[in-house]
Amino acid sequence: MKLTALHIQQLPGIEPGFQLDDLDPEVNLLLGPNASGKSSVVRALRHLMEARNDDPPGLILSATFSDDAHQWQVERLGRDIHWRRDGTPCAPPPLPGADGLGFYWIGLDRLLELTREDRAVESALRREMQGGYDLQSLRDHPLLTLPPRRGHQAAREVLQGEQALRQLERAHQALAADEARLPAIREELTAARAARERQEACQLALQALEAARALQEQEERLAAYPDPMPAGLTRARVDELERQLAEQGRALQRAREDRDRAEAQWQGTGLAEGLPPTDELQTASSEAQRLARLEEQVVQRRARLEAARHAAAEAARALGRDPGEDAKLPPLSPDRLAGLEERARKVHAADERVQALEARLEALGDAPDSDPPAPLEQGAHELRRWLRQPKPQPLQWFGLGLTALGGTGTTALGLTFGHWPTVASSLVVLAGLGASGVVLWRQRDRRDSQARFADLPLTPPEDWTETGVHQRLQALERAHHQARSREQRRHEADQLHAELTRARSDQSAARQALQADAAPLGLDASLPLSLERTAHLLARHQQAREELAREQAALTRQTQDMDELRAAVQTRLAHWDAAPRQLAGEQLTGEKLTAAVDALRERAQTAERARQGVDNADRLIQDRARQQRDTQEALEQLYRDAGLTPAQRPLLLERIDQLEAWQACRQARDEARSNYRLRRRDLEDRAGGDILEWLESGDEPALRRAADEAAERAARVEALQEERAAINSRLEQARRRHDLEEALARRDEARERLTEERDHALRASAGRFLLDRVARRHEQDHRPEALARADQLFGRFTHQRYGLRLSPSQALQAVDHRSDRPHPLDTLSTGTRMQLLIALRVAWLEQLERQTRPLPLILDEALTTTDPERFQAVAGSLAALLETGRQVFYLSAQPEDAQRWETALGRVPHCVDLATLRASGRALSEQQLQLPAQATVPDPAGHTAESYAQALQVPGVNPWQHAGEIHIFHLLRDQLDTLHRLLRDFRIRYAGELERLLADPALREQLPEPLHQQLHCRLQLARHWLHAWRRGRGRPVTRGVLEASGAVSETFIARVAEINDAHGGDARALLEALRNGEASGFRKAKIDELEAYLQSEGHLDPQPRLDSAERYRAALAKVELPLEAIGRDARVIDWLEAALLA
Template structure:
């Protein structure tokens, strides 16, 4: 099958109509960047052949932004030398028409015919599924799926087997396959296909047997439990009767009562100890208060003595501070006089520096004024030259465009005059007499140009009629006259007599313009911002000169001024000394003030505390505090001795912890009563269970279950034996069929080897049952396809599809290969090998290659068709 033309309209990104014709029978390369529409073209071909035209899911084929579009695809192709055309319109006004030669098929009949021709099956409803794609799904590779082979080969496996059967000369036994299918159906009723686990009747038999065995085990467990319950009932009854005789709970209750009495005595002793502790705390607090009051009086006496000493020291410090303050004030006065003298010397030194700066500025301003006056003179001269050149250039200026037109007219006029001169009839004459030419007379020697019919009189001999031989001479003369008029008009417009005059005038104008620019540059050098700016700068410099001179005259006489650095250093030294003296004076004043304040404060505090010690009430209270201290110490010692004795008694009683013992004995009594009650309950439960189980007939039920288990075992063994026999028969039949398939695969294996040796010499591909590549065998090892790199699987995907296409072609099936960006993960060396394989396959098949890397495919010797060019066309 060879595509000849593809027409796509309102299909996804193609909102208009795209036509691709002149498709070659071999290799066709389509290039374009991402989203240029390459995959859309491939999808359009898939849709027109494979999709059902009435499918409702194809709304995604509508052009972008055009919800009311009518996607349609039409292809023209050749099938075994017969011209064919297929057209489909989707979404709205669906239609389908297939023409094969003179035969016309429409709608469902057309789609059934396509499926039979190309080797695929129609989807019952919805979109085309991968399992229905058949041969096109194998040979038409979508973007990013080159490396995926297993599913597409499996879906086309039946078509490939038919081709192999036709090529091998044998026949694949349909009866054998039917027998294998029948055996496998029977086997699948007993065992699962993948895990060989029981299913159907066999699983039911095993489940029934397992349930019966579990029931028997449960009954046996119940009988064992019956026997155990009889023994437990006897043991529980014996323990219940023994406890009823001993009654251990009563003994525990008696012990608990005695322990409770000891606990009450312990509580009374604890209360007595707490009372003594409280009395001791009160006495100790009273003693501490008396001691604290006496300690306060002692501390007051010590404070008075200490503060008297501090007051004497403070008065001595005040006297010393007053002496230091007087000395510091005298020093400050001396340093102030020295600092004032240094400041006057510094002012005179600064005035000397300022005078020197002003003299330097005066010299600079005088030099700048002279420079500006010279620049103004030169600038005026250059400005006058610019104005003169501008006036002269304006007088000679000529329109350059009109000059160009005049030169062009002059050239045309020269050429036309030469042509007219060449076309005119020339008669050279040398006469001894005189002849008439028209109304004129000629004689002597000359040249007569005949631009129209003329009569030459020969006297008695008659006359000659001269007719120019060029038929369009009159037209040339008319054109010449028109051109000469235009030429004269141009000369008049420019005000010149000839082209040479115009050109000479233009050259003079250019010379003057150049002079104008040259003088303008000179003016820019002298006055970059204009002559007015120079004059302004001159006036400003003169004003600054006057100001500097006036300032210099106002300065004092600086002939005796010291150096500025010495004056500044002396001033700094004097200022620092003055600041230091002032700080000393401030510190002495602060020390004097602080000493006076401290002495006054100490005098007031000392007077207040001495008055407090001399107070009669304070003396009486102090005597009372001292007497209370003696009495309270005796009382505290007695209470402490009594409390320690009681605490020793309490510690001895607490060692037995009577309250805990009472609680323990009560809990033991409760547990003994509860255990006796629980024994009574268990005895009743065991008697009830034994009565129930004894009446259920455990022995008869066990015997019936043993019979059912024997019957279920026989049924399960029968089904297992049947499953084993079917498995063995399936293995034998499949081995026989596989041996026949190996013979059928020979043509496909040969084609695979033909292409494979281009990339992988000395290697082979092992095929699976569905004829898809399973392993790559090379260098003594076999690698699963899934273990290979992405690029290697991609390359094998292309080569195997070429082999499948050869197989189908040889068996008479129509083939067409489409590769959409199929070798993007392939290195340069292997890509060259793939190209040679494609060139080889293109001699037998039509191949459409879509790529976004034209630079990698421009060496195949075929034309690269750019999508952008196709869109423009």
């Protein structure tokens, strides 16, 4: 059914109502700004189609529809809906339900994301596509899953097992060789000691040679930089000067324009050639007033000059200069002040050192004379010995005698009467008596100590009692300690006196050096200098001098201007005989001259203002021109400092960018030079003549041979004696162990596991391949009609760039026919996603309308965000729906959409201006309805294939991109007219889009069948040629691949990535470079591990590479071409080879 009329009498938000009559049965454009009633038309139709509980009350709406046989009227009063057919009340026609109506209203907000209706369509398509199969569950089955790194561990274990086996074999071979060396070990021991010294000398020579080469390399790198380099210059400085120059040029142009306007104004007064007497006197009056102002300014300027002169004098004094001599002295640069500061620091350091030494000497004082410490120490020793001896007692001798007598008698009686215990006790008593006798004998040591003390030059104790001796011992110990302290102080004072003499000498030299540098600059050598304060004083001094110069120049200029102005005024007044009387020697002031011409001032004001405008503009022009010259001179000076001209700006910027590297290179050169000199000095005392000769000639192989030979002999100096026993021990252990057999067993087990992993991978790959074949065949045989129709519409909307299908997880997704890559809806651009949803809804509507009456399709600004070309494609496709009887309403606030629809339809669509209809705005103008011009495709007439490719800006062929991303020019170089038609009419640019176009039944009819077959063959040739080129070439290696391999640590990743980039990501070249030692320290085991990973991930293809002729034959073998077409269509391969970027 087609809507012919709609009457809205009462609807919330619409007041008053309006009517749409005589609607077009095909396309109707409802144009108008926001709030003009566009969306209300959709609401009114929805209220007429169905009633809901939440509908607003008081609705009064009516509409008229027509079909092939009848006319239908529907009215709604409040909540009641009544239908009539040809004026007779009837039941409602079969209409879509509440869910189906949503497909007819396509608004912008409903195209930004999947709506409830879109998800319902997706769910229905998913149910229809599955057909009872759950292929995704099969893909997820453990037998068919193939994790990305599965099998890597097994491959690594095989590699490690083989490496371990090789190591064991090498160990056994080395053990046999060691056994054969046992007789020669004794001879090696003698030569090894001499070899060690020679080895060390060779190593030192190699280090010195390496240092010399590093020095030469750094000098060569430094020589590669241009001279001079713009030290201290930055890009910001250059950009700022260029910006100032441009701005000053614009300011100068504005000043000249202002001057031209002032000149025109002056000419307009009619007084440009000469002023009448009144105007001349007015000029005199103005000059007299200016003279008065200048006089005031001169007074103020003199005050400022005096202040500037005072400030300059203060700044000079702060720097230690005589203000009277400051102007005659050279300027103070930061470098010279920095040198003075360093001199001052040395003087200050020398002063502090002298003061510190003098303070230490003063603290030591004068040490008084005292006894030498040696006699005191000897005397104290004798007194301590004396005190250690026991004191003799008289009763001890008496008791000893009685005990001896009793013990002897008891022994005699025991022997006489045979009583042996008595005899034993008596013998014990006699032994104790002997020990006591020894103790008493040692009492003689006190007398000896007393005699030795008397021989010393010391005062003896007052009495030789224990108390007297103890007191004298304490006195001697104190005297000994004091004597030792005084002796140490005298020694320290002698050292400090010598150090003070040297410090005073350094102090004098530092002061003389400071005075020598400060005197020529007029500075006080005693002035304390610091970097921060020096910079501040220097800036203040420089600013004060510049301010003084500016004030002096300004005063001179103003005084000159004042004298010139006074003379001019006097001349003018004298011409008119109006000069005031002047006494002898008197200088007329501006006030007097102003009073003389006040009466004549008004006669020349207009001309005078115009003339002043010209003068001001001239001065401004001069000022702007001077600024421009100064800036230009500054910019040119930068180039001159760099040895360049302003025309060499890129070269200057390049040198600025190289500054940091140049400075680093220069520093590296200095470090290399110091390193070489140090190593050469260490070598000269230890090397023989031949080693020095090799070093001088740079014969590194000879040095390394000598070092290796010496190292081989010297490595076993300490171990030769133990080596023989160790060899015998290892031989015995090797006879008892079976490590070689165990390594073979582990290697074989790892190989079996790897074989199992390979078999699993092959089964999983084969299973997934079969599942993909089944899925594609199932999709071809059971693809829902609605999905196929939506795919067809979506391809037309996007010029065959995209297609529509269900993903393996049965979700809607777009397919890029250039790269054959799927894109989920949330990754598409807003415009592309809107086109997909429009195609999906239109296709679903066609299926729904098999059971219901069709309704108008309403698009509410659905193409607002679509680019002009896609707008035309979508609109053109919707226009094709008109042939099936579809009525379309398009609501838009963009007036130019009318012109776009006219272009798509080929005729003027029926437009309804709602703003004019409802008297809420003005009608659209012709300019508003004008469509922007579209980009045109160059015509091939007069072009060769090469020039036409340049006009089209055709990219080359990247062999690592998908075949669908090849530009169709490379397939149609011999048919430029056909290429032009595809680009212009079908807007096809790439092979994927062309392949999609050839598969579209509706568009296929627009191409002749021979051309269709030819294009299909050429597409197949391009696809198979690309596959042949990739044979033997693994996928390029990137830094991400190296990091994912796990074989390259953080220590080597930067160097290995650099080598990889140098070889263009070629895995074979990278591995060969690593094996050649380009990454020093990168172990062979890691290279093998990296090789295994690259081969498992497809970066290494073991197949041989094909040359161009082999690729030609391989591609032809895959495509069935008639014999007469081979020479014509197979040229595509040559064209692709010529455009190859790799």
